[in-house]
Each structure stands twice: as C-alpha cells, then as structure tokens.
Amino acid sequence: MPSDHTPPPDHTPSSDHTPSSDRARAKHILIVGGGYVGMYTALRLQRKLRRELRRGEVVVTVVDPQSYMTYQPFLPEAAAGNLEPRHVVAPLRRVLRRCRILNGYVTGIDHASKRVRVRPAGAQSVGVPERDVAYDLLVVALGSISRTLPIPGLASCGIGFKTVEEAIFLRNHVLHQLDIAASNAGDDRVRGRALTFVFVGAGFAGIEAMAELEDMARDACRWYPTIDEREMRWVMVEATDRILPEVGPEMGRWTAEALRARGIEVKVETLLKSAEGRHIVLSDGEEFDAGTLVWTAGVKPHPVLKETDLPLDGKGRIKATAELTVEGLDGVYAAGDNAAVPDLSGTGEFTAPNAQHAVRQARRLGDNIVADLRGRPRKPYVHAYVGSVASLGLHKGVANVYGVKLRGLPAWFMHRTYHLSRMPTVNRKFRITMDWTLAIFFRREIVSLGEMEWPRQEFELAAGRQEDR
Numbered sequence: 001m002p003s004d005h006t007p008p009p010d011h012t013p014s015s016d017h018t019p020s021s022d023r024a025r026a027k028h029i030l031i032v033g034g035g036y037v038g039m040y041t042a043l044r045l046q047r048k049l050r051r052e053l054r055r056g057e058v059v060v061t062v063v064d065p066q067s068y069m070t071y072q073p074f075l076p077e078a079a080a081g082n083l084e085p086r087h088v089v090a091p092l093r094r095v096l097r098r099c100r101i102l103n104g105y106v107t108g109i110d111h112a113s114k115r116v117r118v119r120p121a122g123a124q125s126v127g128v129p130e131r132d133v134a135y136d137l138l139v140v141a142l143g144s145i146s147r148t149l150p151i152p153g154l155a156s157c158g159i160g161f162k163t164v165e166e167a168i169f170l171r172n173h174v175l176h177q178l179d180i181a182a183s184n185a186g187d188d189r190v191r192g193r194a195l196t197f198v199f200v201g202a203g204f205a206g207i208e209a210m211a212e213l214e215d216m217a218r219d220a221c222r223w224y225p226t227i228d229e230r231e232m233r234w235v236m237v238e239a240t241d242r243i244l245p246e247v248g249p250e251m252g253r254w255t256a257e258a259l260r261a262r263g264i265e266v267k268v269e270t271l272l273k274s275a276e277g278r279h280i281v282l283s284d285g286e287e288f289d290a291g292t293l294v295w296t297a298g299v300k301p302h303p304v305l306k307e308t309d310l311p312l313d314g315k316g317r318i319k320a321t322a323e324l325t326v327e328g329l330d331g332v333y334a335a336g337d338n339a340a341v342p343d344l345s346g347t348g349e350f351t352a353p354n355a356q357h358a359v360r361q362a363r364r365l366g367d368n369i370v371a372d373l374r375g376r377p378r379k380p381y382v383h384a385y386v387g388s389v390a391s392l393g394l395h396k397g398v399a400n401v402y403g404v405k406l407r408g409l410p411a412w413f414m415h416r417t418y419h420l421s422r423m424p425t426v427n428r429k430f431r432i433t434m435d436w437t438l439a440i441f442f443r444r445e446i447v448s449l450g451e452m453e454w455p456r457q458e459f460e461l462a463a464g465r466q467e468d469r
Helices: 020-025 036-048 050-055 072-079 164-183 188-194 204-223 249-261 303-307 355-373 409-422 426-441 457-468
Strands: 027-032 058-064 068-070 089-091 100-110 115-120 131-134 137-140 144-146 196-200 233-237 265-267 272-274 279-282 287-289 292-295 299-301 332-334 387-391 397-401 404-407
Touching: 027 036, 036 050, 036 058, 036 068, 036 137, 036 355, 050 058, 072 164, 072 204, 072 409, 100 303, 137 355, 164 188, 164 204, 164 292, 188 196, 188 287, 196 204, 204 233, 204 249, 204 292, 204 387, 249 265, 249 397, 249 404, 299 303, 332 355, 387 409, 397 409, 404 409, 409 426
Parallel strands: 027 058, 027 137, 058 100, 137 332, 196 233, 196 292, 233 265
Antiparallel strands: 068 089, 100 115, 115 131, 144 299, 272 279, 279 287, 387 397, 397 404
C-alpha cells in the first residue's frame, strides 16, 4: 500500500465520469459493493497496480452506501459487548487510499452502454438526482440481503443480524428488555414477554448471535436483583433437522446439546407461522409472547441484480465462470454471495456464500483483472473448504478444521485467532486485541442506550413545548 496520502486523480462520477482526454489514457475499474469482495478486490488492485494508479493510468472507484466494510464474524461479540462496534468495521477511505469512494446506492446496471446508475447517499433529502457512472471494467460485488418469508408480523416485529447497526440495536434491545422486566415485578405477563427471546435460523449468524447475547444477558442478571436468570427463555427455531450444518452432523449435535444444557430451547424441524403483535406461533402448535424476534434464516442475492442486463440463474445470482468473469460478457467480473461461482474443489456445484470463499475469491478476482490489463492468462478460483469455527459465548465454541473437531475453550480460542488474522489493517487488529485484553480485567458494560434509536425524541419534545408557549 502506498505510504503517501496523495489522492487519486479526480474522476468524480457524473453522466460521463471523466473528460475524454482522461478516458483515453485511464482505465476506469468500477466496483459496486464495499463488502468482503468489493473491499478486498479493491485492496488487491491497489497493491498490484500501484504504479498505474500513481500515474493515473488506472482509476478504481468503489460504490457502496456505507463508508466502511463490516467484518460480520465479529458482530456477535460486538452485540454482546466484548468488542467495541467501531472496531469490527474497516473504514474504506483509510484502507483504500488510492481508490475513489462513492457513497451511494446502485439502482441499475446497463452493461450494453457500460454505465451504472447510482443514487448518491442522502440524495433524496436534498433533491440530488441519480447519475450514471461510466466504466471500462466492472466488478459486481453487491452481496446479499436477508431472505425473508411472508410470515404475518415478521416485518413489523423482527430484525436481522447482518449489519453493525443491527448488532448495536440488539445489544441495547436485550438489555432494555431486562429493564422492562425489572420495572414490572408484579406483572407476570409483561415480564414473561420481555424475558423471552426467539431466534429463527440455526446457521452461523443465528447460533452465534443467540449464544453471545444469552451469555451477556445471563451475566447482566447479577445487576438485576429481581430477575432470576432461569426466568429468561431463549428459543432457537430451525426448519431443518440439524443446526450448524457447516461444522458437520456430530459437532452440530454437540452444539445443540451444549445450548440445551444452558437452558436454551433448540427446536428443529419447526417453522415460525406468525408473529403478529409479538405473539409467536410455531408449527409444532406452541404459542407464546416474545419481546425479541431475530431472523437469520438465510440470505438471497441483492435484488438490484434484477435491474441489470447481466445473466442470472434461477436463484437470482449472476452466472459466473471459474475465472470469476460473467458468462458471455467481456470486462465484467463477479464473486461472493451475488454470484454462482463453480466449485472446482468437488465439494458441490457452486461455492458456498460465506466469508471464507468471498475473501479468497476477491484476491483471485483482483489478480485476474490485473492479468487482463497486462495481457496475461487468467487463473480459475479453486479452494477446498478447510472447515468452520463458531463462538458460543465467552470461552465456549465449536470447530471442525481439516477434520479436526474441537469444542469448548480450544475451539473458542481458534475462532478468535482465525478471525483476528483475517481482520483488515493492523489498526483494527490492535484495537480488537486491546478490547479482549481489557475484558480480562474489567466486566463488560450492561448499559442500554435505547435512546440511540430515537436521537431527536428529547429535542422534539422540547421544541414542541416551546411552540405550545
């Protein structure tokens, strides 16, 4: 990465992203999406094309609504208070110093004219129109969104677990439920609802989020004299017959047993039928009220892909080749959750939509773009899945790596070590390590900052009173 902070040439996106004289000499690589694939691809290009970027021969632009990349495997620890939320995100402008960052929403892609339609962040509030951004090479890394079902009440009562904002909300929300229960000591109905937490989807996101938050809430109960930790009810609802399929049947069964030993209810082959008014109805016939409903039942490709002229498969993913190019198109690349990438390792037909593949695909994608620019042959993406690690709360975990199965403290330590090594920038690695070190000597905070959800409420109240006068 360049040591200086000289900004890249000014190619501000507009109806034509750069003057004709610049276009004749500069190749514009446009990356839509600043997640794993987008950021790591741009980082790879920044390192491999250092001279070209410095000379202005190549321009790399990254388009994303946020100015940071979220390292999702650390979201459960951020939600549980083990990590500062700001430390699990990588600021794009700091990491990608030689690239241009455009904060905005991609609303369409027209490869026939080599243009991407972008709505700049905040455009609606100030009346800024959408604009076209032209490109020479395009990387589609829009990722995925939560896959929901038309379940009554889910949209109004549920929340996902894919962003740092959702992690912060859940931390505050769970602690606020303890506040509600403690303030209503004589109302069993209110207390029962507040102390019931339901998670739907027993993959990595659901299991880790539930385990970490349950661990945090149980620890917080010591500061609530009127709440017995046994009053809390944590329910995991899974439609299939197993949990954590990524770690194998044996470790999945051990995880279920470990969670049940902590008092967590694990319901497999069970569906959420309704959540209207926070009244949970399950397919096994059970009904109860719950103050918290978290939905982590899978993902689907970003819906904006339907507003493009790119080839899609039956699941809405871009049809990609093993070289991470888009089938039948020149100058377009795709990887990660929004692409159907052939799995040459023989594990399955396509690579799984997870961080392990996304990060490695980004490196191969970046190298293949450099190869195209320099007239060299591309290489296919081949990676055998080495295994999985999952955290189940403080000092608890499960792992299956290269066939070696671990559980408890060794698996938890492996989980932290592996993901710390994958976190971008030394700055973030150091801050995360310091968070963990401080946690050895000090207990985590249990303060609910629920007002963060409505930051203008107090001001609006004050302004309203002033107008009344």
